[in-house]
Amino acid sequence: MGIVKISDLMHENLRLASNALSRSVNAQAEHWMKIGMLAEIYPDLNHQQLTRLLMRVERDGGAELAQLLDHSVFTPQGIAQ
Incomplete structure (x- = not known):
């Protein structure tokens, strides 16, 4: 695990979004x-x-x-519209 420095404004945005979406701040940042x-x-x-690709x-x-860069493994055509 590493440390990523972000602005105070971005941290506040993360905090608000994480509360609204019931995620931790770290989980929201990773998403x-x-x-x-x-x-x-x-x-x-x-x-x-x-989102469907992430779920798959x-x-x-x-x-x-x-x-993810190997298009033979994850092809966008395989993702439902």
């Missing part, structure tokens, strides 16, 4: 990082498709970045 990472890898997917990856035991 936003996952969504952002997937949005950069798959810019053609919308938020709903990215989690169901299959999680994934490292190297696996």
